[in-house]
Amino acid sequence: QVQLQQSGPGxxxxxxxxxLTCSVSDGxxxxxxxxxxxxxxGKGLEWIGYIYHSGTSSYNPSLKSRVTxxxxxxxxxxxxxxxxxxxxxxxxxxxxxxxxxxxxxSYNWFDPWGQGTLVTVSS
Amino acid sequence: DIQMTQSPPxxxxxxxxxVTITCRASQSISSSLNWYQQKxxxxxxxxxxxxxSLQSGVPSRFSGSGSGTDFTLTITxxxxxxxxxxxxxxxxxxxxxxxxxxxxxIK
Numbered sequence: 001q002v003q004l005q006q007s008g009p010g011x012x013x014x015x016x017x018x019x020l021t022c023s024v025s026d027g028x029x030x031x032x033x034x035x036x037x038x039x040x041x042g043k044g045l046e047w048i049g050y051i052y053h054s055g056t057s058s059y060n061p062s063l064k065s066r067v068t069x070x071x072x073x074x075x076x077x078x079x080x081x082x083x084x085x086x087x088x089x090x091x092x093x094x095x096x097x098x099x100x101x102x103x104x105x106s107y108n109w110f111d112p113w114g115q116g117t118l119v120t121v122s123s
Numbered sequence: 124d125i126q127m128t129q130s131p132p133x134x135x136x137x138x139x140x141x142v143t144i145t146c147r148a149s150q151s152i153s154s155s156l157n158w159y160q161q162k163x164x165x166x167x168x169x170x171x172x173x174x175x176s177l178q179s180g181v182p183s184r185f186s187g188s189g190s191g192t193d194f195t196l197t198i199t200x201x202x203x204x205x206x207x208x209x210x211x212x213x214x215x216x217x218x219x220x221x222x223x224x225x226x227x228x229i230k
Contacts, residue, residue: 044221044222044223044224045167045210045212045221045224046221047218047219047220047221058217060218061218062218094166094167096166105152105153105154105155105215106155106214106215106216107155107172107173107214108155108214108219109157109169109172109212109214110157110159110167110169110212111168111169111178112169113166113167113168114166115166116165116166
């Protein structure tokens with residue numbers, strides 16, 4: 001049973017870069033898509049993007065200019081960087097495995113999820 | 124982008140009740156619809172995928188139906204551990220989008 005463990009600071013200053021890491025255990029990071037999702041009272045659940053083990057990525061257009069995701073297959077980890085943060089980026093951030101079934105139409109879902117990291121943007 | 128709506132935003136029900144939650148997409152998404160359950164302080168948990176397929180380990184009192192733009196999640200005989208917030212999510216197009224949630228509370 002794959003488990004995801006998140007790490008990273010819970011407080012980030014405005015204009016700085018948010019950095020989070022998700023460690024995958026009891027399973028390989030290979031052959032899956034790995035996503036970041038955030039949740040705030042104002043915007044609900046919002047998909048930030050995914051990265052594949054090969055390094056291929058896709059980001060939400062609403063955040064694309066500020067997001068960078070990376071993967072380290074040797075450590076079974078993937079990471080999120082969100083630059084130039086503001087108070088609007090304050091949220092609970094989750095990592096999740098995005099299971100993709102090659103089919104028409106597209107079937108994919110998020111399972112499992114990490115435990116979440118509450119990130120507050122404040123000086 | 125596809126927008127998702129859910130109704131009702133919240134509901135009160137008793138243990139043993141049958142509960143139905145509705146999710147609507149702003150355009151057809153075929154059956155590319157997933158349901159999640161979230162309890163306070165916890166991450167969302169996958170319940171159903173592909174509109175009607177039950178995730179392994181999820182009790183059979185949960186069922187899903189629908190295709191196109193209109194979907195439902197039904198809980199037959201509500202149990203104490205089912206009080207939570209439920210979210211639908213479309214996976215038809217990128218970016219995937221979630222509904223605003225339906226909170227199921229104890230009457």
